[in-house]
Amino acid sequence: MGKAAFRVSVEGSDKVITCLADETLLKAMARQGISNIPVGCRNGGCGVCKIRVTKGEYETGKMSIKHVTQVERDDGYALACKAFPKSDLTVTVKNEE
Amino acid sequence: MALNGVLRPGFVQVRVLDMAEAIVHYRDRIGLTLVSTESDGRVYMKAYDEFDRHSIVLRECDEAGLDLMAFKVCSEASLDDFATKLAAGGYEVTTVAAGEQPGVGRRISFMAPTGHRFDLYAEIELSDNGPMTNNPDVSQLDPQGMKAIRFDHCLLYGGDIDGTKKVFEEILGFSISEMVVDDDTGMIIALFLTCSNKAHDLALVRHEEDGKLHHVSFLVEDWSSIGAAADIITRYDVSRDIGPTRHGITRGMTIYFFDPSGNRNEVFAGGYHYYPDNPLRVWKASSVGKAIFYYERELNDRFMTVVT
Structure with missing residues (x-):
């Protein structure tokens, strides 16, 4: 039995990220040599890899409230470095810069 | 040059999202010693070659970043002198009571124009396991992890x-x-x-x-x-x-x-x-x-x- 793998589409990019069940979206992206989401601290502090999930299920680890407010969290915003896909996803990059 | 006034960076207080993960990182990877965990949740650490009680303070918070950076000055008189000069320079100087951090004396605090809080203090307890002073070996505790010498x-x-x-x-x-x-x-x-x-x-x-x-x-x-x-x-x-x-x-x-x-x-x-x-x-x-x-x-x- 292999680990569940989910496919993550990033709007505006034709590269699809394959993400293992226990893997963050950003780590999966980097592992596959893809760079359609900006990489910052990779640990939920800097906000560079901010995305909005427009389709699919996911869970998140701890993220700096400064970069993803509670209202935004309820609205699908997350940091890709702290997002664990639980189904296939469609996401949009929301880099604050 | 005789070193007077501000001696050195003394400690930083850093905000962390998850204290358990932060302790593993700063203690086991960088190699700091965990000095104490206080009732307000703050965790105090030091590097093996520092004489003073602590140099890294971790505070769990839902936002990462820096609470403050503190410099040690040479004397209480020097601390008073800096308070006077900062006030004369138009800075709002507040006093942080001794003991706000364990082992640390009175601090003075001001906000710099870049939006960073800086504290100054003259007194801090010496660590029990700082560098040896009597026929001193190079270290008292075996350096761990990255073997950080000091902040x-x-x-x-x-x-x-x-x-x-x-x-x-x-x-x-x-x-x-x-x-x-x-x-x-x-x-x-x-x-x-x-x-x-x-x-x-x-x-x-x-x-x-x-x-x-x-x-x-x-x-x-x-x-x-x-x-x-x-x-x-x-x-x-x-x-x-x-x-x-x-x-x-x-x-x-x-x-x-x-x-x-x-x-x-x-x-x-x-x-x-x-x-x-x-x-x-x-x-x-x-x-x-x-x-x-x-x-x-x-x-x-x-x-x-x-x-x-």
């Missing part, structure tokens, strides 16, 4: 670095060892300040947002220690920024990485000694790649823009 300096990002330069230079007695300036306008882009014999005790970079932390830096022994730190970073899947490499500015050998909350850390070795009669070293922005990363000779975007 060394911070690089902070903010808007009015000219303003923070002014308070550190004119009131706190720091010198400028190096700076990066715009080729055409001469505007200061980055600034390296020292209160000692070190090439820097504090660095500042101009940035659109105030109060930001770029990195907290720890001294390690030598170039091979940087390699050993790199091995630990990969072995334990620590988020690496850049390095091992070397800086043109300060000439320090370095590697940068992130703590589990995204606060950047550095371990570095070497660099020159600074004396207050040294001429200012100036880099033009057009050569900033070599100034920051001497081997790569170019900046990476992440190093310049990612802060907490």
